[in-house]
Amino acid sequence: MNVRDSEAVAALLEAAGHVRAAGEADAELVIVNSCTVREMAERKAVGKCGNLIAAKEGRGRQTIALKVRIVGLMGCAVKRLGADIFKVLPHLDFAVGPRRFGLIPHLVERCLAGERRLLELPDDDEVPSGLDAHPDIARGGTSAVFQSYVTILLGCDNRCSYCIVPDVRGHEYSRPAREVVAEVRALAAHGVKEVCLLGQSVLRYGLRNKAWTDADAPSPGGYTEPFPRLLEALSGIDGLQRIRFTSAHPKGCTDELVRAYREFPKVCRHLHLPVQSGSDRILAEMGRHYTRAEYLAAVRKLREFDPEFAVTTDVIVGYPGETAADFEETRTLMDESGFDNAFIFKYSPRPGTRSAALADDVPTAEKERRDQVLLDDQERRGQCRNERLVGTVREVLAEGPSIRNAARWSGRDSGNRIVVFEPPPGLAVGARVQVEITEAHPQTLVGKVKELKS
Numbered sequence: 001m002n003v004r005d006s007e008a009v010a011a012l013l014e015a016a017g018h019v020r021a022a023g024e025a026d027a028e029l030v031i032v033n034s035c036t037v038r039e040m041a042e043r044k045a046v047g048k049c050g051n052l053i054a055a056k057e058g059r060g061r062q063t064i065a066l067k068v069r070i071v072g073l074m075g076c077a078v079k080r081l082g083a084d085i086f087k088v089l090p091h092l093d094f095a096v097g098p099r100r101f102g103l104i105p106h107l108v109e110r111c112l113a114g115e116r117r118l119l120e121l122p123d124d125d126e127v128p129s130g131l132d133a134h135p136d137i138a139r140g141g142t143s144a145v146f147q148s149y150v151t152i153l154l155g156c157d158n159r160c161s162y163c164i165v166p167d168v169r170g171h172e173y174s175r176p177a178r179e180v181v182a183e184v185r186a187l188a189a190h191g192v193k194e195v196c197l198l199g200q201s202v203l204r205y206g207l208r209n210k211a212w213t214d215a216d217a218p219s220p221g222g223y224t225e226p227f228p229r230l231l232e233a234l235s236g237i238d239g240l241q242r243i244r245f246t247s248a249h250p251k252g253c254t255d256e257l258v259r260a261y262r263e264f265p266k267v268c269r270h271l272h273l274p275v276q277s278g279s280d281r282i283l284a285e286m287g288r289h290y291t292r293a294e295y296l297a298a299v300r301k302l303r304e305f306d307p308e309f310a311v312t313t314d315v316i317v318g319y320p321g322e323t324a325a326d327f328e329e330t331r332t333l334m335d336e337s338g339f340d341n342a343f344i345f346k347y348s349p350r351p352g353t354r355s356a357a358l359a360d361d362v363p364t365a366e367k368e369r370r371d372q373v374l375l376d377d378q379e380r381r382g383q384c385r386n387e388r389l390v391g392t393v394r395e396v397l398a399e400g401p402s403i404r405n406a407a408r409w410s411g412r413d414s415g416n417r418i419v420v421f422e423p424p425p426g427l428a429v430g431a432r433v434q435v436e437i438t439e440a441h442p443q444t445l446v447g448k449v450k451e452l453k454s
């Protein structure tokens with residue numbers, strides 16, 4: 001989400017006449033986009049701002065001279081800290097909370113006119129501007145990228161006990177379907193082949209506020225739930241080849257969603273479905289509103305529809321009071337779910353959340369141990385799951401030279417699995433290739449190109 005918001009800000013600044021710098025060393029304006037979901041993330045963002053301000057004032061210990069004249073901070077750490085941000089960073093030029101980044105070009109103008117320490121904090125129900133700004137489209141040319149993020153839902157009202165998101169990102173708000181469809185259509189017209197729809201809980205799209213109005217077209221397939229209906233509308237866009245979305249809550253895994261996966265081949269067969277814990281006791285304390293059995297039923301439903309369906313997850317280890325037995329439940333749930341990938345987080349108490357009132361009683365060393373156990377399990381599980389795909393042919397959109405070995409290219413299959421292959425001559429970024437898998441690794445597949453499509 002922050003990557004997407006940063007892109008939108010870049011587009012808005014370009015539209016206001018600013019020019020993109022080649023890198024940090026050349027930039028006169030630097031804006032740090034912050035996250036406060038875990039303490040460490042916030043500390044890094046604020047620390048980075050501090051270093052930039054020191055460089056600007058000639059106090060830093062930078063090895064290269066920076067040209068920076070204006071330093072801004074955006075994102076959810078700003079909302080959490082409020083005016084206190086200027087106690088921590090007295091010489092910060094401006095600070096903008098989540099839903100107000102559309103004001104950044106204006107704030108930059110004010111800073112250029114000599115103003116300092118500007119603060120913009122959004123209300124919980126604010127509807128932002130600038131959400132549909134994309135750099136390449138703002139420049140009027142064909143997109144240099146073939147993948148794009150599209151924000152469809154903001155904020156969250158779930159209030160999981162450990163999570164600061166509802167406090168800093170405001171109430172759930174679904175963007176009007178008409179706006180989303182227009183944005184994706186414009187992206188596709190500029191050469192974008194794959195979109196990833198973003199929201200804290202995208203399957204809740206259109207449930208709190210109506211995203212479809214009576215003036216919008218009715219669903220040709222008879223879909224009644226707003227999110228599958230959005231998938232149906234986006235599937236009809238020419239040039240668009242793939243639709244992804246993230247993140248999801250198991251409650252949204254409805255029959256209509258599965259029907260949309262089945263009926264719309266553009267919808268990728270991958271769901272990021274954060275589980276957080278496998279222990280019913282901890283899930284209840286977290287206020288997740290599902291049991292272990294309900295979660296497993298959601299995963300089963302997806303895999304019954306397609307055994308190769310990729311499911312990935314987020315897990316928190318060391319939640320207050322998490323016993324060895326609770327942790328074991330998480331391990332077995334992860335095995336039963338056969339996750340294709342998993343992000344493991346060590347519990348971090350966040351001010352103002354319900355769990356912050358509980359003792360953070362799992363020692364750091366034990367959190368680290370549990371983290372490592374789950375990572376090792378996932379490494380084995382990833383290997384195992386990927387080995388089942390050896391011999392299959394995967395459709396991959398080519399992304400470009402692989403990070404590890406530039407002679408090879410990589411791309412992703414519908415399940416978001418990274419596939420590495422030798423590029424046939426003349427292969428273009430974004431081209432569709434059929435790759436036969438010859439080798440499996442825990443996080444990647446390796447294969448040979450069988451066919452190049454477009």
Ligand code: 5AD
Pocket residue numbers: 037038162163164274276314315316345346347348349350
């Ligand atoms: N501590 C650790 N991890 C957290 N997450 C959210 N809040 C916390 C916290 N206080 C994790 C959850 C979520 C992911 C984005 O971050 O796993 O799914």
Ligand code: SF4
Pocket residue numbers: 156157158159160163164165166200201249
């Ligand atoms: Fe946080 Fe829960 Fe909302 Fe996800 S669903 S953003 S974990 S409150």
